[in-house]
Amino acid sequence: MSTLIACAVCFGASDSLQFKGMQMGILVLLAVTACMLGAFGAFFIYLKRRLDHAAGQEAHEGSY
Numbered sequence: 001m002s003t004l005i006a007c008a009v010c011f012g013a014s015d016s017l018q019f020k021g022m023q024m025g026i027l028v029l030l031a032v033t034a035c036m037l038g039a040f041g042a043f044f045i046y047l048k049r050r051l052d053h054a055a056g057q058e059a060h061e062g063s064y
Contacts, residue, residue, distance in 0.1 A: 013019065
């Protein structure tokens with residue numbers, strides 16, 4: 001009967017390429033998440049500015 005050996009990540013070898021690849025994968029996923037949240041925030045800021053501009057135009061046209 002042969003013995004099974006855990007992979008480098010499970011075994012705890014923090015200097016292996018597999019562990020470093022996993023760390024880079026986590027960083028990429030965090031960066032994608034941050035970019036998406038930033039894009040949503042920028043879109044809502046854009047909508048708010050557009051709404052304020054339209055309200056200002058309406059107020060300006062009503063003063064005649």
